[in-house]
Amino acid sequence: MLDIGLGVIAAVLLIATLVPFLHIRYWWVRGFDFPRLQLASLAVVVGAAHWLWGTADWRWWSIAACIAVAVIQAAHILPWTPLWPKPVRTATSNREMRYLTLMVSNVLTPNRNAQGLLEQIHEHQPEIVLTLESDDWWGEQLEASLGEEWPHSVRIPLDNLYGMHLYSRIPLEETEVKWLIQSDIPSIHTWLRMPCGARIRFHALHPRPPAPSESEQSLWRDAELLLVGKGIHRHEQPTLLAGDLNDVAWSRTTRRFCRVSGMLDPRLGRGMFSTFHASYPLIRWPLDHIFISEHFTLVNMQRLKAFGSDHFPIIATLCYRPARADENETPEADREERREAAETIDKARKEGDGEA
Structure with a gap:
């Protein structure tokens, strides 16, 4: 038996x-x-x-x-895992004007422990705070606590689990809120003005996942990620992309996004930094992501404490060092991958009701 x-x-x-x-x-x-x-x-x-x-x-x-x-x-x-080479180099500069700390947190809409998150924000003092699943109630808590010290913001409170709030200490320029693939799924696209004077392109995404209660297929998630990835590759600017992508770091779609866009995953060679599910230690995987272009090196990255959400917050401090861009190992898509990415995007455009 x-x-x-x-x-x-x-x-x-x-x-x-x-x-x-x-x-x-x-x-x-x-x-x-x-x-x-x-x-x-x-x-x-x-x-x-x-x-x-x-x-x-x-x-x-x-x-x-x-x-x-x-x-x-x-x-x-x-x-x-630490057994793998690090394609993103570790920062060596101590010039804080080139440092940028970004914190990402899916708050879980019905979670009401805002204080648990806000305390961590004030403790770590990131320049950029991005929340996902934040509705009107969460928006009020964030504004009351962060509005003065993080005066630049983009607020998209929604009660459909796809609300977003972006708070920044540094100026946001030419900000756009787009509904790329589906009319109820927003994304934020803006420029960050660094203290050193450089402008950094920033994208915040939270695509719809393939799940019984959301979507039978992964088309919407895959297409949104690849669409933004193609735009990143086309412009080749210093870029950050962050959010809950509802996909793991090692999936075919996420790896293809990195090759199509040329973006780098700073977790490679360092750890998984699994952010979901916060309540079940044996069932966790990395759903929340921070991708960077070759213009950055990594100072540090860590998963923060649970605060009642099903996701842990994640935070990364980056150093803008375009002079070291050639030291990073940038991925590159082949012709077949670009063709498949284009087909995925075209299919989503035809079947979706977004702006793309």
Whole structure:
């Protein structure tokens, strides 16, 4: 009975590992991109258990399946561990005029522990604060606490879980709120005026996820991310992109976004910085992201304390060093990836009701 049970689990793990190789956008397929660390860990446990306590002659097939699962999953998540080289260089400059600290937090609309977040904002003093899922109530709490010290803001209070608030100590210029792919999903596009005089392009996104209660397919999420990514690549300016992308760092879409846009993930070679789910330590993955162009180096990055939301806040301090741009390893998409990205965007434009 033990052999059968472990064999069944091994088979399920192998199927769950192979499903994401299907280039299908349905949520139940794309969902298997998320728990790669959990699947790899479970495969190691099941394989070891079957080796130690199994008696059936066929148990080696089960063990082989577990090894295959662990290897495939590890290949996907290994870049987000300290074992991998860091494509984003660590900052060496101490010129604070070139430093920029950005904090991102999905607040969870019904969560009412605003004080837990606001205390962390005041403790860490970021130049930029971006909140997601913030409605009118959250907007009032943020404005009352941040309005004076962070005088530049973009406020989009919504009760559909896609509200956004952006607060900044430094000037925001040429700010636009766009509804790119769907008419109820906003995004913020602005310029940050650094104390050193440089202008930094900034994009804030929170696309709709593929989930039973949201969307059957990942089309809307994928298209919004790739659309903004194409624009970033076209203009080749110092750029930051942040938000809850409802996708993990190692997914096919997120990796394609980095190659299409040329943006860098500062977590590579440093850690996963998993931000969701704050209440379940064994079921966590990185959904909240900060991507940077090659013009930046990283001072530090950390996940902050839980405050009642299902997401942890994440914060990064960056150094604007365009002179070191050549030291960063910029990803690049091939012709086939650009063609597939264009097809995804065109399909979403035809089926969506956004501005793009």
